[in-house]
Amino acid sequence: MPPSTPYQILGQEGVNRLVDAFYDAMDELTEAAHIRAMHKENLDEVRQKLKDYLIGWMGGPPIYQMKTGTVCLTDPHAPYAIGPKERDQWLLCMDTALERIGASDELKEMLKIPMFRVADTVRNRDSSEPKPRDPNIIAVG
Numbered sequence: 487m488p489p490s491t492p493y494q495i496l497g498q499e500g501v502n503r504l505v506d507a508f509y510d511a512m513d514e515l516t517e518a519a520h521i522r523a524m525h526k527e528n529l530d531e532v533r534q535k536l537k538d539y540l541i542g543w544m545g546g547p548p549i550y551q552m553k554t555g556t557v558c559l560t561d562p563h564a565p566y567a568i569g570p571k572e573r574d575q576w577l578l579c580m581d582t583a584l585e586r587i588g589a590s591d592e593l594k595e596m597l598k599i600p601m602f603r604v605a606d607t608v609r610n611r612d613s614s615e616p617k618p619r620d621p622n623i624i625a626v627g
């Protein structure tokens with residue numbers, strides 16, 4: 487029987503390698519410098535959290551949910567301005583990571599649409615441009 491989930495292809499070890507390659511790419515790619523700057527300097531904690539998250543999301547054990555009680559990503563991302571540009575930078579890091587771990591075409595195809603959907607769900611605004619200043623508001627102080 488062909489694998490029906492990404493987790494069946496990658497296993498826990500494979501997801502861990504993917505997430506390490508993902509944050510390494512975020513650290514290195516100048517195209518991702520904007521979203522890298524949103525993160526803490528030390529990525530150890532978020533590396534572990536994304537590993538936990540993706541293991542469950544890809545069809546493995548629900549580790550993130552067991553630790554946090556939820557799989558909802560809205561609250562942890564609420565403090566950050568995530569528009570289409572930020573989403574696409576995130577997806578670029580993921581595509582780079584998939585290349586770097588030598589992911590099969592089958593796996594890439596399996597992830598393409600769902601990965602876009604989850605990244606687009608994390609997006610919390612329609613535009614990545616800063617809001618224009620309202621000329622009716624006079625700055626105080």
Ligand code: HEM
Nearest residue numbers: 521524525526532535536539562568572573576604605608
């Ligand atoms: C769309 C663009 C995205 C941006 C710009 C972004 C950015 C961030 C930032 C800045 C943090 C905080 C990290 C820190 O404290 O250093 C974070 C946390 C996190 N992100 Fe994202 N993220 C994005 C999409 C995603 C997606 C698609 C997923 C999952 C598939 C995800 C999973 C997580 C998880 C699990 C955490 C930790 C949440 C917690 O504290 O429990 N992110 N993200």
